[in-house]
Amino acid sequence: xxxxxxxxxxxxxxxxxxxxxxxxxxxxxxxxxxxxxxxxxxxxxxxxxxxxxxxxxxxxxxxxxxxxxxxxxxxxxxxxxxxxxxxxxxxxxxxxxxxxxxxxxxxxxxxxxxxxxxxxxxxxxxxxxxxxxxxxxxxxxxxxxxxxxxxxxxxxxxxxxxxxx
Numbered sequence: 001x002x003x004x005x006x007x008x009x010x011x012x013x014x015x016x017x018x019x020x021x022x023x024x025x026x027x028x029x030x031x032x033x034x035x036x037x038x039x040x041x042x043x044x045x046x047x048x049x050x051x052x053x054x055x056x057x058x059x060x061x062x063x064x065x066x067x068x069x070x071x072x073x074x075x076x077x078x079x080x081x082x083x084x085x086x087x088x089x090x091x092x093x094x095x096x097x098x099x100x101x102x103x104x105x106x107x108x109x110x111x112x113x114x115x116x117x118x119x120x121x122x123x124x125x126x127x128x129x130x131x132x133x134x135x136x137x138x139x140x141x142x143x144x145x146x147x148x149x150x151x152x153x154x155x156x157x158x159x160x161x162x163x164x165x
Contacts, residue, residue: 024048024062024118037151040158044077045084047158049147054124056145057096057154059088062120070107070119081121088123091157098125 027036027048037049039059050058061084063077070078089101102124106113145153 022118023115025066037147039154042080044080047084049150055130056150057092057125059123060120066118068117087161092125095153096125099128100126
């Protein structure tokens with residue numbers, strides 16, 4: 001059996017073990033999109049940068065409604081989530097020029113969900129060779145920019161999108 005080791009995620013895992021509350025609801029309650037790294041607000045969902053990204057531009061799309069079960073979401077909400085995924089892919093391609101993407105949802109702790117009570121969709125830009133020896137040998141994840149830089153690069157594109165309510 002082979003194992004994927006991600007030591008750069010240690011900070012996230014350790015914080016999560018002691019975390020109470022919902023990171024998505026807390027971000028919304030800040031009422032400051034720049035401080036919360038919220039890139040876009042739709043009618044039913046919002047787009048937020050992941051504070052512990054796998055790669056630059058790693059974002060998440062989540063509903064305003066605190067809901068763990070995707071199948072219980074309204075059609076309007078899930079339709080908008082798909083529209084926001086399309087928008088995110090378009091913008092990330094234009095800004096970062098990735099070679100590909102990982103997108104996905106984890107439902108339940110056994111499936112790898114770090115936040116089990118508020119469903120969300122991850123969108124991760126990928127480049128050939130972006131998983132290299134540094135995280136495995138040096139226990140360091142090298143990112144080309146910090147969250148503020150990612151936010152400032154992406155925010156104007158989301159702000160100018162035709163999906164803005």
